[in-house]
Amino acid sequence: MPPVRFIHVSDIHHQLDWKKRTWSSSGLQGALGRIELHGFGRLKRFSEAATQWARILEDIELHAPDHVLLTGDLTAMGHPEELEAMHATLRPLLEARRLTLVPGNHDRYLDARAFERVFSAHLASDLPEYADAHGYPFVKLLGDDVALVGLDSTRVAGVMQYFVGRLGADQLASLARVLDDPRLSGRTVHVLSHHGPLAKDGPALLKVLHGRSVVLHHGHSHIRSWRPAENERPHLFGGGSSTEPGREGFWLVDVENHRTLEATRLVPGQR
Numbered sequence: 131m132p133p134v135r136f137i138h139v140s141d142i143h144h145q146l147d148w149k150k151r152t153w154s155s156s157g158l159q160g161a162l163g164r165i166e167l168h169g170f171g172r173l174k175r176f177s178e179a180a181t182q183w184a185r186i187l188e189d190i191e192l193h194a195p196d197h198v199l200l201t202g203d204l205t206a207m208g209h210p211e212e213l214e215a216m217h218a219t220l221r222p223l224l225e226a227r228r229l230t231l232v233p234g235n236h237d238r239y240l241d242a243r244a245f246e247r248v249f250s251a252h253l254a255s256d257l258p259e260y261a262d263a264h265g266y267p268f269v270k271l272l273g274d275d276v277a278l279v280g281l282d283s284t285r286v287a288g289v290m291q292y293f294v295g296r297l298g299a300d301q302l303a304s305l306a307r308v309l310d311d312p313r314l315s316g317r318t319v320h321v322l323s324h325h326g327p328l329a330k331d332g333p334a335l336l337k338v339l340h341g342r343s344v345v346l347h348h349g350h351s352h353i354r355s356w357r358p359a360e361n362e363r364p365h366l367f368g369g370g371s372s373t374e375p376g377r378e379g380f381w382l383v384d385v386e387n388h389r390t391l392e393a394t395r396l397v398p399g400q401r
């Protein structure tokens with residue numbers, strides 16, 4: 131079997147022109163996101179995110195991966211207009227079933243359910259019996275050799291905890307049942323979670339994945355990283371921020387199976 135080629139992108143942080151919008155327009159719910167934008171310099175740092183993302187989409191076309199993995203924080207604030215703009219750029223890949231995505235904390239700030247509303251047609255599970263009321267975990271079966279599992283790591287008690295991230299015991303139990311399902315046996319399973327091992331219950335996630343034929347992909351840290359599989363711990367990929375100046379880029383990963391893969395860190399425009 132030839133290896134399956136993936137591109138892993140993350141943390142695009144597409145933003146509206148928040149400089150022109152009052153703080154009251156994003157309410158209390160948006161306060162944390164606005165502090166990051168205005169106080170921590172993200173408004174300026176990600177001002178070219180849309181242009182950078184357009185370049186990366188051209189790279190994706192050139193590298194022609196079998197599938198693209200997008201591990202959350204598509205937007206700055208989770209504003210429906212930001213999510214719709216990202217949806218428009220992703221439509222060709224989504225309609226070709228060549229992209230799988232999960233939400234990040236930033237996709238939740240203004241409206242906790244907007245992500246699912248905008249991307250509903252593309253979050254459907256091939257094994258819906260494992261999905262909870264919000265649709266997670268969802269499973270995509272890719273050919274005969276690959277399965278993708280999408281998790282929601284924003285199951286926190288309030289907006290101020292979004293940065294920390296949490297999957298919750300119920301979702302982790304469902305994930306374990308998915309991984310035990312005979313329809314996944316013989317496949318390499320790529321698990322997508324925005325916070326991944328960084329979440330409050332990241333250690334519990336790693337425990338569920340221990341000894342399984344899994345590769346874990348996450349975002350959130352904005353640091354592009356690869357911790358190769360060790361003992362019974364799976365390969366861990368941090369997608370970094372694909373659009374953040376100085377950190378821009380993505381992973382190109384050719385996967386033979388969950389242990390044997392080749393990963394290349396690329397910057398936009400690199401051939």
Ligand SMILES: [Fe+2]
Pocket residue numbers: 141143203234236350351352371
């Ligand atoms: Fe992020």
Ligand SMILES: [Fe+2]
Pocket residue numbers: 203234235236324349350351
């Ligand atoms: Fe994040």
